[in-house]
Amino acid sequence: xxxxxxxxxxxxxxxxxxxxxxxxxxxxxxxxxxxxxxxxxxxxxxxxxxxxxxxxxxxxxxxxxxxxxxxxxxxxxxxxxxxxxxxxxxxxxxxxxxxxxxxxxxxxxxxxxxxxxxxxxxxxxxxxxxxxxxxxxxxxxxxxxxxxxxxxxxxxxxxxxxxxxxxxxxxxxxxxxxxxxxxxxxxxxxxxxxxxxxxxxxxxxxxxxxxxxxxxxxxxxxxxxxxxxxxxxxxxxxxxxxxxxxxxxxxxxxxxxxxxxxxxxxxxxxxxxxxxxxxxxxxxxxxxxxxxxxxxxxxxxxxxxxxxxxxxxxxxxxxxxxxxxxxxxxxxxxxxxxxxxxxxxxxxxxxxx
Amino acid sequence: xxxxxxxxxxxxxxxxxxxxxxxxxxxxxxxxxxxxxxxxxxxxxxxxxxxxxxxxxxxxxxxxxxxxxxxxxxxxxxxxxxxxxxxxxxxxxxxxxxxxxxxxxxxxxxxxxxxxxxxxxxxxxxxxxxxxxxxxxxxxxxx
Amino acid sequence: xxxxxxxxxxxxxxxxxxxxxxxxxxxxxxxxxxxxxxxxxxxxxxxxxxxxxxxxxxxxxxxxxxxxxxxxxxxxxxxxxxxxxxxxxxxxxxxxxxxxxxxxxxxxxxxxxxxxxxxxxxxxxxxxxxxxxxxxxxxxxxxxxxxxxxxxxxxxxxxxxxxxxxxxxxxxxxxxxxxxx
Numbered sequence: 034x035x036x037x038x039x040x041x042x043x044x045x046x047x048x049x050x051x052x053x054x055x056x057x058x059x060x061x062x063x064x065x066x067x068x069x070x071x072x073x074x075x076x077x078x079x080x081x082x083x084x085x086x087x088x089x090x091x092x093x094x095x096x097x098x099x100x101x102x103x104x105x106x107x108x109x110x111x112x113x114x115x116x117x118x119x120x121x122x123x124x125x126x127x128x129x130x131x132x133x134x135x136x137x138x139x140x141x142x143x144x145x146x147x148x149x150x151x152x153x154x155x156x157x158x159x160x161x162x163x164x165x166x167x168x169x170x171x172x173x174x175x176x177x178x179x180x181x182x183x184x185x186x187x188x189x190x191x192x193x194x195x196x197x198x199x200x201x202x203x204x205x206x207x208x209x210x211x212x213x214x215x216x217x218x219x220x221x222x223x224x225x226x227x228x229x230x231x232x233x234x235x236x237x238x239x240x241x242x243x244x245x246x247x248x249x250x251x252x253x254x255x256x257x258x259x260x261x262x263x264x265x266x267x268x269x270x271x272x273x274x275x276x277x278x279x280x281x282x283x284x285x286x287x288x289x290x291x292x293x294x295x296x297x298x299x300x301x302x303x304x305x306x307x308x309x310x311x312x313x314x315x316x317x318x319x320x321x322x323x324x325x326x327x328x329x330x331x332x333x334x335x336x337x338x339x340x341x342x343x344x345x346x347x348x349x350x351x352x353x354x355x356x357x358x359x360x361x362x363x364x365x366x367x368x369x370x371x372x373x374x375x376x377x378x379x380x381x382x383x384x385x386x
Numbered sequence: 387x388x389x390x391x392x393x394x395x396x397x398x399x400x401x402x403x404x405x406x407x408x409x410x411x412x413x414x415x416x417x418x419x420x421x422x423x424x425x426x427x428x429x430x431x432x433x434x435x436x437x438x439x440x441x442x443x444x445x446x447x448x449x450x451x452x453x454x455x456x457x458x459x460x461x462x463x464x465x466x467x468x469x470x471x472x473x474x475x476x477x478x479x480x481x482x483x484x485x486x487x488x489x490x491x492x493x494x495x496x497x498x499x500x501x502x503x504x505x506x507x508x509x510x511x512x513x514x515x516x517x518x519x520x521x522x523x524x525x526x527x528x529x
Numbered sequence: 530x531x532x533x534x535x536x537x538x539x540x541x542x543x544x545x546x547x548x549x550x551x552x553x554x555x556x557x558x559x560x561x562x563x564x565x566x567x568x569x570x571x572x573x574x575x576x577x578x579x580x581x582x583x584x585x586x587x588x589x590x591x592x593x594x595x596x597x598x599x600x601x602x603x604x605x606x607x608x609x610x611x612x613x614x615x616x617x618x619x620x621x622x623x624x625x626x627x628x629x630x631x632x633x634x635x636x637x638x639x640x641x642x643x644x645x646x647x648x649x650x651x652x653x654x655x656x657x658x659x660x661x662x663x664x665x666x667x668x669x670x671x672x673x674x675x676x677x678x679x680x681x682x683x684x685x686x687x688x689x690x691x692x693x694x695x696x697x698x699x700x701x702x703x704x705x706x707x708x709x710x
Contacts, residue, residue, distance in 0.1 A: 053551070053552070055552070055554060055555060056554050056555070056586060057554050057586065057679045059585065059586070059587065060554070060585075060586040060587065063586070063587045063592065063594060064594065066592075067592070077592065090396075090547065092549070092551075092679070092680065093394060093396050093547060093549040093680070094678075094679075094680035095680075097680065103585075103587070103589035103592070104587075104592070105592075106589070106590075106591075106592035107589075108589070108590050148551060149549045149550060149551035149679070150547065150548075150549050151467075151547075151548060153467045153469065154467075154469060154546075154547050154548065155547060157469060158545060158547075161433075162400070162402060162543065163402070163404065163408050163411075163412075163433070163520065163541065164433045164490065164491070164520055165491060166543075166545075167519060167520050167521070167543055168470070168471050168478075168491065168492065168493065168520060168521065169467055169468075169469025169470045169471065170478065170491055171467065171469075174461055174463065174478045175491075177461030177462075177478070178459045178460070178461050178478065178479070178480055178491070179459075180461075181459045181460060181461060181504065182458075182459045185459070185504050227462065227464070228464075229461045229462065229463065229464075230461055230462040230464075230499060231461070232461070274439040274440070275439075276433065276435070276439070276488070276490075277480065277489075277491055278432075278458070278480050278482070278488045278489030278490050278491060279431065279439060279488045279489075282459075389552040389553050389555070389558045390552065390553045390558065390561060390674040391550060391551070391552055391553075392550070392551060392552075392553060392674060392675075392677065392678045392679070393548070393549065393550045394548075394549045394678060395546060395547065395548050395549070396546070396547045396549070397544065397545065397546045397547075397621070397622060398544070398545040398546075399542075399544050399545075399621040399622075400542070400543040400544070400545060401540050401541075401542055401543075402540065402541045402542075402543055403539055403540055404539055404540065404541050405539070408541075409539050412541060517542075518540075518541055518542070519541065519542075519543075
């Protein structure tokens with residue numbers, strides 16, 4: 034979407050992803066939101082608009098998303114919205130809202146505790162209710178079908194998949210918020226049994242609990258609140274056909290289109306954080322984006338190191354924004370995904386001043 | 387885990403109205419037939435959709451496809467979940483029925499992973515008693 | 530070519546079932562420990578002084594964290610602030626068959642209500658806002674954590690069966706009208 038490019042990320046915070054958080058979801062959000070606001074030098078009462086991304090089905094709590102709002106403090110009454118999607122889409126909605134020009138700050142957060150539920154039960158409900166959900170089709174199955182098509186097309190090998198996993202988890206050692214990290218030998222990984230052939234355990238994301246918060250500001254307000262705002266130069270999202278058998282699972286045309294609309298058409302970029310929840314998807318996304326070989330992809334470890342569903346995509350945005358704010362990079366790209374096997378994709382391009 | 391464990395179950399008993407397209411597909415399964423739907427440019431979509439996902443055109447020309455088909459991709463489910471259609475190791479696959487231009491996700495009861503390959507031909511096995519559900523086509527089998 | 534299905538074949542039955550299992554949060558662990566012991570505890574906000582039962586780990590109005598140090602005990606007596614009499618309708622999962630009271634009870638010392646409480650020992654048409662009540666505890670050996678979850682809706686059902694009139698004069702409306710829900 035073409036819009037104003039003077040909206041920036043001026044504050045952010047995230048929790049360390051864990052397999053099962055001892056505290057409830059709101060308890061995870063309270064300090065995270067507070068830290069993001071503090072980093073932005075903003076009092077919660079000054080926030081113009083609040084938007085959150087989460088999914089009640091993860092914890093099985095009806096209206097859990099309403100309780101999550103208590104972390105933002107809904108008294109005095111606030112202007113807010115919610116998306117049953119990754120927090121990246123909450124950020125998109127806040128970015129759109131800021132276009133109106135009548136407010137100049139927004140608070141965004143994403144959170145999810147996958148630990149109480151079984152992913153294969155919950156995620157099947159995201160699928161077509163007549164043809165797919167009743168068969169209990171689960172995310173790992175769909176990712177497995179996608180992976181095999183990549184292998185059959187000669188676009189990747191199982192070694193490529195293992196290398197993505199090993200590189201991600203090695204990089205995650207430098208990320209205090211990552212859940213799975215370490216030095217894994219690729220040959221040893223390839224000796225492990227299949228979980229959903231051709232996928233092995235290392236090709237899958239961990240099950241995570243986590244939360245992330247971001248503060249957006251516009252124009253001079255952004256310059257006032259942060260020393261080095263991460264300016265959103267472009268952000269766009271596109272969706273493809275739902276039925277897995279009606280689109281090419283080995284490419285991601287929606288990612289290519291979203292990137293182009295966001296102002297990235299391939300070529301050098303300082304850093305790219307991609308929401309590849311399964312290792313083969315990184316192969317697909319690199320090609321869809323036109324990232325040159327040697328691009329710094331997922332220095333955070335990506336979704337293979339931590340996958341707090343509903344926060345994963347927004348964390349990719351934060352990882353890029355953090356590096357811009359720290360002065361480590363000047364231009365970066367973050368990718369978020371929704372639906373199954375890359376059905377829905379968002380690209381956010383950010384720059385330092 | 388050191389604290390008390392709480393368990394709960396959420397149940398949603400849906401009675402889904404299916405309309406003339408999905409309804410025709412389910413009714414056909416009960417008669418041991420598979421139907422797709424033809425788009426304006428002549429492609430046959432399986433499973434049948436009410437609208438062409440690429441153009442938005444409303445579709446209504448139902449077409450018999452199969453009964454046999456080709457496996458376009460597959461993955462082996464060594465440990466089925468309680469929600470899966472088969473409770474023994476099986477393959478989930480993308481199967482393109484003969485005469486169709488798209489594939490549907492379904493189970494292949496191949497017996498072992500060694501029997502699975504991209505491009506293999508499969509035929510449907512039907513449930514003994516139909517209950518108006520996708521698994522009236524119980525599973526596909528190697529042809 | 531296939532014909533459209535007959536009208537009676539236009540509904541597909543689909544039971545979706547999702548199971549959840551988790552450990553109680555540390556705050557709720559302590560809450561259940563107290564319930565089993567015959568006490569009701571909550572958290573008192575260090576900033577505004579409001580007491581939430583059970584504690585949430587934060588004050589939703591001040592947005593400050595609360596913890597064990599903020600734990601306080603509240604009475605097992607209170608006031609009905611609002612109620613309805615539910616006439617059960619048969620639906621999948623419905624267990625009730627006879628009309629029952631669904632009341633909000635503001636425990637003495639608390640600022641948040643206990644919702645969905647049954648009021649017994651009084652004809653339904655005499656249940657009223659302002660009615661003073663006391664807890665009807667389960668025998669200690671029958672108290673458990675069952676029904677208490679991390680989902681944030683509180684509940685005492687695992688230890689207290691219902692509330693019954695305490696015999697005190699009704700509480701005046703002005704004292705509870707900000708706690709109706």
